[in-house]
Amino acid sequence: MGKLSTKLRRDPQTSVRHRINAGRVAVQQQVDFFRRQFGVVASDWKADETRVTFADFAISEKLFAELRGTFPQDDFCSEESSPEDELLALEAEFCWVLDPIDGTNNYFFGVPMCAISLALLRRGEPIYGFVYDLARGKLVEGGPEFGVIDGSTKASAKTSPLDKHSILALHFPMKPAETTALREWLENYRVRSFGSSTLALTYTALGKLDGCLDTRVKVWDIAAAYALIKGAGGDFHWFDEPAFPMTDFKVDQPKLRFAAGSTAFVEAAAKLDIGRKKEKD
Structure with a gap:
């Protein structure tokens, strides 16, 4: 790890790509658990009246543990951090922002419109995102300098004007x-x-x-x-x-x-x- 860390510090682009590869693996490792808990996991309510499940906390802990093992110098921010935590000043070059389950209400009730969402930020700007879409069983990923891949297919936003079919x-x-x-x-x-x-x-x-x-x-x-x-x-x-x-x-x-x-x-x-x-x- 010592030699690899030295190389990453010397080559910023390699540093980014290494994190992209690690982020992809970290999300993929949570997919089976995410799918097994779908529609059967128990839930509770947070102070802000949003639903939370055991799966939210488990995915957050496991996914960040995987990334921290490789990038201990990075900042890590999750929806399931404690509300009582002090304001975290982001001082590292890279930061990971995680929503372990977006669409928790859907997830709890067995409605498949929910996702794992992980972003990689550099100097505070999102440069790459991973979204595992449970409904379609696909990992969507990409960023400003990389384009977007939907599973294995390149994708792009619409460019047409608004009309009655929009x-x-x-x-x-x-x-x-x-x-x-x-x-x-x-x-x-x-x-x-x-x-x-x-x-x-x-x-x-x-x-x-x-x-x-x-x-x-x-x-x-x-x-x-x-x-x-x-x-x-x-x-x-x-x-x-x-x-x-x-x-x-x-x-x-x-x-x-x-x-x-x-x-x-x-x-x-x-x-x-x-x-x-x-x-x-």
Whole structure:
């Protein structure tokens, strides 16, 4: 490991590729467990009224243990970190951001719209993402300098203008100002709500959707899929301050609001008046 570590420090690109390969293996190693617990695992409620299962904690612990063994100098951020933990300042060059199960409600009830989401950040910016899509049994991966691979097929975001056949993803519940601003979309486009912001963004990166708009996510929900959107040639718009570059991490953080997808979709979304986010949602 000593010789390898020295080589990685000398060659930044090799350092990135080594982490990509390790991240892929770490996610793949959790797939069998993820599938076995699907629809049968017990659950509880966290303080923020979101569901959590034993599988969330197990995947988080096992996956990060695998990566820490190889990259002990990196930062590690998971949704299942303790809410009481102090604010973590991200000081390492590389950081891993994990949502062990995005779409936990679906997972608990046996609805297969759920995913493992792992992002690799460099100096606070997502450079590569892994999303294991349980519904399709595929690992989607990629980033801004790598493109996007859906299983074994190259993919890209849509480039066509919006029309009556456009399919958009939204996340409910919504605030009154948001539903008012989105009324025209709800009346004219084909709207989906998957219960997983990771998959909504991933399907947008794959060109299955024109765009995705969400106003109630945390950074772990979107870090990996953000890299996929960028790698697939899609656009991203923040309604408030951008989440990246990420300089610190805490579970109890403000919710993020964004729109992502084709240029036409993002341009239309940026014009919406969906209200201002309060300090605490």
